[in-house]
Every structure is written in structure tokens, then in C-alpha cells.
Amino acid sequence: MEQHDIHQDNQSFGVKDCTIIRRMGGVDSAFNLRELRERLRNCPIECLYYHFCETLITPTFDDPEFRNDFALWAAQKMRDLALAERLGILNPYSFDDFEDMRERIIEIIDERLSDMQYIPSVVRGDEFMFMQAATVVFDTGIELYTPQDLIKRLPEMSTSSIYYHFLEARRRTTDRVDDFTFWMQFQENKPEEIIQALAQVDFYFLSLPELKQALIDSLEGLQ
Amino acid sequence: MIERTLKDYEAVAGEIAISQLRQLAQSLKGARVVHVNSTRVGGGVAEILDWMLPLMQDLGLDARWEVIEGYDTFFEVTKTFHNAMQGNPSILTQSMIDVYEKNNEENAERLRPILEEADFVFIHDPQPAILLDLCPNRRGKWVWRCHIDSSRPVRKVWKYLESKVQNYDASIFSMKDFAQPLPHAQFLIAPSIDPLSQKNCDLDQQEIDTVMAKYGIPDEVPVLTQVSRYDRFKDPLGVIEAFKTLNQTIPAELVLAGGGATDDPEGQMVLEEVRDASSGYPNIHVLLLPSDAHRTINALQRGSAIVIQKSIQEGFGLTVTEALWKERPVIGGNVGGIRLQVHDYYTGFLVNTPEGAALRMRELLRNPYSLQRMGTTGKQFVRENFLLTRHLREYLTLMLSLERGITNYVLTESSEN
Numbered sequence: 358m359e360q361h362d363i364h365q366d367n368q369s370f371g372v373k374d375c376t377i378i379r380r381m382g383g384v385d386s387a388f389n390l391r392e393l394r395e396r397l398r399n400c401p402i403e404c405l406y407y408h409f410c411e412t413l414i415t416p417t418f419d420d421p422e423f424r425n426d427f428a429l430w431a432a433q434k435m436r437d438l439a440l441a442e443r444l445g446i447l448n449p450y451s452f453d454d455f456e457d458m459r460e461r462i463i464e465i466i467d468e469r470l471s472d473m474q475y476i477p478s479v480v481r482g483d484e485f486m487f488m489q490a491a492t493v494v495f496d497t498g499i500e501l502y503t504p505q506d507l508i509k510r511l512p513e514m515s516t517s518s519i520y521y522h523f524l525e526a527r528r529r530t531t532d533r534v535d536d537f538t539f540w541m542q543f544q545e546n547k548p549e550e551i552i553q554a555l556a557q558v559d560f561y562f563l564s565l566p567e568l569k570q571a572l573i574d575s576l577e578g579l580q
Numbered sequence: 581m582i583e584r585t586l587k588d589y590e591a592v593a594g595e596i597a598i599s600q601l602r603q604l605a606q607s608l609k610g611a612r613v614v615h616v617n618s619t620r621v622g623g624g625v626a627e628i629l630d631w632m633l634p635l636m637q638d639l640g641l642d643a644r645w646e647v648i649e650g651y652d653t654f655f656e657v658t659k660t661f662h663n664a665m666q667g668n669p670s671i672l673t674q675s676m677i678d679v680y681e682k683n684n685e686e687n688a689e690r691l692r693p694i695l696e697e698a699d700f701v702f703i704h705d706p707q708p709a710i711l712l713d714l715c716p717n718r719r720g721k722w723v724w725r726c727h728i729d730s731s732r733p734v735r736k737v738w739k740y741l742e743s744k745v746q747n748y749d750a751s752i753f754s755m756k757d758f759a760q761p762l763p764h765a766q767f768l769i770a771p772s773i774d775p776l777s778q779k780n781c782d783l784d785q786q787e788i789d790t791v792m793a794k795y796g797i798p799d800e801v802p803v804l805t806q807v808s809r810y811d812r813f814k815d816p817l818g819v820i821e822a823f824k825t826l827n828q829t830i831p832a833e834l835v836l837a838g839g840g841a842t843d844d845p846e847g848q849m850v851l852e853e854v855r856d857a858s859s860g861y862p863n864i865h866v867l868l869l870p871s872d873a874h875r876t877i878n879a880l881q882r883g884s885a886i887v888i889q890k891s892i893q894e895g896f897g898l899t900v901t902e903a904l905w906k907e908r909p910v911i912g913g914n915v916g917g918i919r920l921q922v923h924d925y926y927t928g929f930l931v932n933t934p935e936g937a938a939l940r941m942r943e944l945l946r947n948p949y950s951l952q953r954m955g956t957t958g959k960q961f962v963r964e965n966f967l968l969t970r971h972l973r974e975y976l977t978l979m980l981s982l983e984r985g986i987t988n989y990v991l992t993e994s995s996e997n
Contacts, residue, residue: 374600374603376600376604376973376974376976376977377977378767378768378769378974378977378978378981379756379767379768380765380766380767380768380986381756381759381765381766381768403988406988482757486756486757488756488768489988490988491977491978491981491986491987491988491989491990492988492989492990493604493976493977493980493981493990493991493992494989494990494991494992495603495604495606495607495991495992496603496992497599497603498599498603513596515596515600517600
């Protein structure tokens with residue numbers, strides 16, 4: 358994906374929002390681990406991005422036990438909790454390149470396959486279906502001029518805005534930081550405390566409403 | 581058509597959701613959008629278009645809704661398509677294809693100028709699907725919107741339909757399980773309900789009591805209700821069987837309430853079978869309601885302790901969404917979109933047999949606390965996922981995505997500045 362510089366100048370920050378629409382990944386479904394491995398090898402990288410990152414802003418009934426769809430499938434459909442745990446701990450934002458993550462997932466599946474006496478399959482309806490999504494980004498009309506504006510206006514931002522600026526930004530920007538931090542680095546009096554507080558939020562395992570609250574809490578009382 | 585504005589939805593969907601829609605629609609202002617389906621009343625598609633049109637117009641889109649016309653023979657053919665798409669063994673003959681194509685050609689004569697000038701055309705379900713071929717000078721993006729559970733279609737029928745829909749720019753399915761391989765992008769949009777419609781708005785207890793009394797439904801015992809067309813896929817006979825089993829241990833009333841749709845000629849036959857099966861049971865109420873009896877259905881759902889939707893094939897199952905919105909737990913068939921909405925022990929129970937339905941009816945009626953807890957959970961679930969604001973947002977997102985060429989990342993004009 359190309360890098361999008363959302364900052365119009367070094368002073369202000371235009372808050373954006375995003376919506377996604379899901380679509381089929383264009384890859385055959387997988388009924389067992391061996392098929393999953395083969396499909397993973399060839400699927401568009403956007404499928405990996407969807408199942409690890411964008412799945413967070415799609416409708417779900419409750420907070421799932423794992424944050425990526427591969428781990429969830431392993432746990433809920435394959436009933437393979439060991440594999441689910443190994444896949445579930447992967448943090449997509451810690452990889453420099455999603456191709457590296459693809460290799461790591463395949464490595465984990467290969468290890469699991471080598472332990473198996475036979476390869477169990479799921480019934481029709483429980484197969485893994487590869488998906489991807491189109492993201493549309495738009496302005497919210499909210500403009501931040503100082504770091505204090507960020508603290509003040511965070512509560513009125515949508516969870517999809519939080520997703521776009523705090524999570525998705527890490528894929529967009531070369532230094533893999535959130536948009537807020539990137540913006541504040543250019544402030545005349547760099548707000549170290551705020552930047553530090555944002556850096557300490559352990560975001561990957563939170564739902565978006567939880568992440569929004571964690572950001573609000575971490576910045577509370579800071580100047 | 582109901583004239584409501586987005587402002588009306590702020591209280592129920594939240595200011596952020598409405599603001600998102602307005603921002604998103606900025607880049608689509610003035611776009612000519614045409615929806616085409618086969619009935620203006622009856623069924624989930626007509627209900628969706630009923631609210632979607634005025635809201636798209638409120639957002640500045642030039643949206644209109646066209647309905648194809650046809651004789652009974654045409655709707656018998658399209659009912660065959662519908663059944664076949666849901667996997668019901670069906671035979672498609674050349675004479676049926678001729679009826680289908682000729683009828684659509686007549687409609688195309690009337691609709692062609694509008695459709696060929698439109699920026700976006702949404703063709704709903706198989707009935708008008710061939711219109712794309714009949715509009716060779718089209719300039720906009722054409723999307724085939726399939727509302728049916730098409731996960732296991734009759735191959736020969738699908739092969740014919742596939743030849744008619746493969747040239748669309750994109751298709752939309754309600755669930756990933758329903759999508760069929762096609763040579764274009766297949767998007768997923770779950771349907772939704774309008775919380776302010778006559779069918780879903782709040783009612784006072786007096787109005788609910790009046791409706792229940794009108795149909796002779798006593799209020800001394802719990803009421804269980806299934807609202808759906810008289811259609812074999814909705815399994816009304818299975819519901820009656822389950823209720824009869826329940827009735828051996830718990831006194832209750834069963835309401836089967838359905839309307840007819842102009843494109844469903846099979847309904848009368850199923851209704852007769854239902855009447856036969858309930859004959860001799862004064863606590864089973866079989867109601868044939870007019871297509872505009874939305875407020876009555878609302879009252880029946882709210883007057884019930886449990887709502888049933890024991891389908892054996894289902895598209896999305898909007899009656900389930902409606903019941904959850906009214907804080908009623910749902911006992912639903914373990915099929916289609918019902919699986920997305922009914923979560924065991926949280927919003928109701930998924931069942932596979934009449935015995936399973938009887939078991940869960942009994943379990944819920946014996947546990948009033950569970951009834952209440954599941955009701956609260958269900959409403960919140962619908963608020964977060966299945967209100968029309970989410971649905972509209974996804975249509976706008978799809979249009980923007982199509983307009984810019986289907987990619988994985990689209991910036992709207994104002995965001996690019």
C-alpha cells in the first residue's frame with residue numbers, strides 16, 4: 358500500500374474516519390490445515406491484512422477469544438487450541454513486512470502439521486473462507502491544533518477513526534507509528550509525556566471500544 | 581414510501597453514525613442511483629428499499645426505485661428461480677426461460693432510458709437480473725444484489741442465471757456462505773432493520789393488548805409467534821409440531837402470522853396445509869395479514885414471550901432481527917443469516933428439528949430470568965450491527981469503491997486535499 362501523508366502542515370491535524378466493505382478474497386476455501394497452508398502461500402496479501410487487522414472493525418457478536426481469524430478458526434472449527442494459541446499471539450504490527458508474517462504463519466502451520474498423525478477436516482459450513490476489504494477514508498471535519506485538542510476531542514471520535522489513526526497508520530507510515538505520534542513529533546514543544554503515554558498502550562489485544570477507552574485513560578490529566 | 585430524514589435516526593443510532601454517513605456521501609452528491617426489484621410490497625427487499633430511498637435522497641443522491649411488472653406465469657418462473665437458488669430441486673425448461681426473458685424485455689422497454697443513464701444500478705435478486713443484457717448503452721456501474729441463501733443452488737438453474745449476472749461490475753451477498761464464484765468482485769452486506777418503522781417502533785402496552793384481543797389471543801399464558809410468509813422453507817408445519825409437543829407440558833398460545841407477496845404464488849398452498857395441521861387446536865392462531873400490517877406484526881412480536889423463526893433455508897432472516905430489537909429471545913433454525921444473529925444462551929437458541937424447538941421453548945418458558953437477559957443482549961447486538969445506518973454506510977462505501985475502481989484503499993476527494 359502506498360504511504361498517505363495525512364498532515365497538511367506541521368501545525369494542524371485533520372481527523373479522518375474510515376469505513377470498510379468486505380469482499381470475497383478470490384481464494385478457494387480451506388477445509389483442513391494442509392489446504393489452509395496452500396491457500397495462505399498464494400492468497401493476496403490483502404487477505405492477510407483483513408484477517409489480522411481489518412477484522413477488528415467488522416461486526417461480531419462479542420469480543421472473540423483471539424484477535425485474528427486464523428486463530429479463531431483453529432480454535433472454534435478445528436478444535437486445535439495449541440495451534441490457535443500459536444497463531445493468536447502473532448501481532449501483525451510487529452512485522453516489518455506482511456510477507457514476513459505470511460512466512461511466519463506458514464512456519465507455525467508446518468510445525469503443527471509435522472506433529473499430526475492425520476489431517477482432520479471440517480464439515481461444509483465450517484471451512485475457512487478468505488476475505489479482503491476495501492477501505493474508504495473520509496474527513497470528519499474535526500481539526501486538532503494542539504496535543505491538548507487531541508486529549509479533549511478523543512471521546513467524540515468514532516472507533517473507526519481510532520482504528521484509522523492509531524492502528525491502520527502503522528501500515529501506512531514508514532516509521533510504523535500512529536498518526537497522532539507522527540504529528541506531535543513536529544510540534545515546537547514536543548509533548549514527550551503524551552507521546553510516551555500513547556506508546557505504552559498495548560493495543561493489539563483490545564477491541565476498538567476498549568482501545569478508545571485505553572487511549573482516553575492514558576492521556577487523562579496530561580498537559 | 582416513508583419520508584424520514586437522517587436527523588430522525590440520531591437518537592437511536594447516535595450522532596457519530598449519522599455524521600459518518602453525511603461525510604461519506606459528500607463525494608456522491610447528485611449521483612443517479614436506481615434500485616430495481618420485483619415487488620413494491622411484501623418481503624424483506626421491499627422493506628429495505630422503503631427506507632433506503634428517502635435516506636439516500638436526504639444524503640443528496642438522486643435515488644429512485646423501479647419495480648418490474650409481470651403476469652402470474654412470470655412470477656411462477658421466478659419463484660422457481662428463487663427455490664432453485666435455495667437448493668430446492670427445480671426444473672427450468674426452455675419455455676420458462678422464454679417467459680422470463682420476454683417479460684424482462686417488456687420491462688426493459690420502459691426502464692431502459694432510466695437505467696442506461698444511471699451512475700449506479702442495483703438489481704435485486706434474480707427476477708430482473710437479465711436487465712443488464714437488455715441495456716447495452718449503459719454508462720454506470722451495475723451491481724447484482726442477491727438476497728437469497730444461494731449457498732447450494734441447483735446447478736442447472738444457477739448456470740443459466742450465472743450467464744446473466746457475470747457481466748455485472750460487482751455483486752452483493754448477505755453472507756460469505758452465500759457467495760458464488762463470479763468473475764467480478766463479490767461484496768458482503770448484511771441486511772438491517774429500520775428502528776423507526778411501523779414494524780419496529782416502540783408501542784404502548786394498550787396498543788399491544790388491543791391487537792392481541794382483536795385476534796382472540798388470550799393473555800393468561802405465554803405467547804409464541806412466528807412471523808413469515810407461508811413458505812415451506814420457513815417450516816410452519818415444524819413449528820406447529822414443536823408447539824404441540826410443548827403443549828403437553830406447558831399451556832401456551834402459538835401465533836403464525838404471515839402475509840402474501842405479489843411474487844409468491846405458492847403461499848396459498850402452504851397456508852392450506854398449515855390450517856389443516858392446526859385444525860382442532862384453538863390455541864394455534866393462523867393469521868393471514870395484509871402486506872401493510874406492519875404495526876400489527878410489531879404488536880404481535882411485542883406481545884410474545886418468544887419469537888420463533890424455524891426456517892430450514894433462510895436468506896438473512898429479518899424477522900429475527902426485528903424480534904431481537906424488541907428484546908425477545910429467538911428460537912431459530914440453524915441456517916443462513918439466523919446463525920449470524922442467534923447465539924445460543926445469549927440471544928436465543930439455534931435448533932435443527934421440531935424436537936429441538938420444543939425443548940428450547942420449554943427451557944425458556946421455565947426460566948423467566950433468561951428470557952429477560954437474552955432480550956437485553958439481543959437489542960444491544962442489533963443496535964451495534966444491524967441497524968439501517970450500518971447498511972447505508974456500506975452501500976455508500978461500495979459505491980465509492982466502484983467509482984474509483986475496486987481497490988483496497990480509497991480516499992474521498994476532501995480527504996485527498
